[in-house]
Amino acid sequence: MTSALLHNSDLTIDMESVQFRGSVEPGRALKVKVIYQNRTGGDIRMTLPDRTRVLFPDNDTILLQVTRKYARKALDDILTRCGLRRVAATHSDFRTQRASPGFGMELVLLGRAQGGEPVPNQRRTRADEIWAN
Structure with missing residues (x-):
């Protein structure tokens, strides 16, 4: 799940910050979101492949994957x-x-x-x- 972050940023990955959030879409599907949350207690500056520096605020999340089981x-x-x-x-x-x-x-x-x-x-x-x- 963290492969895209590893290949597209200089973010240091903490596996404890990967979260799975499940929900039910009644009569339709089980939905699972996989997110990465900044749980460091402070903002993080990270670099993207084009050398752009962006802020990853404390407690903010990055959506890694959404999957449904229909x-x-x-x-x-x-x-x-x-x-x-x-x-x-x-x-x-x-x-x-x-x-x-x-x-x-x-x-x-x-x-x-x-x-x-x-x-x-x-x-x-x-x-x-x-x-x-």
């Missing part, structure tokens, strides 16, 4: 809105004593849905143009 139904709704369908899928449950059944990882092969156009009022993207050809 519920299957929510993912199906997202795919439908994008004009996609499942061609094939395989699911692997995480097997631990604490894991609940059905919680795991899914690999999905997608194809264009019949009619294949995204829901109206969505901005057309380069991906839409590729699908059209």
Whole structure:
């Protein structure tokens, strides 16, 4: 998680300052934010790759990653809105004593849905143009 900070600043990384903040998006997903927080008690000056010096204030944070673990139904709704369908899928449950059944990882092969156009009022993207050809 800290690789981007190591490669793009001269910030000294303290692994105790890496925090994981989880939340629930009801009926949709589990959301996890990984942040780096300045917990030194003072402001830090750091240098970026272009030699710009910036201030990293005490208790301020840098967002390192955001990830979501979607519920299957929510993912199906997202795919439908994008004009996609499942061609094939395989699911692997995480097997631990604490894991609940059905919680795991899914690999999905997608194809264009019949009619294949995204829901109206969505901005057309380069991906839409590729699908059209």
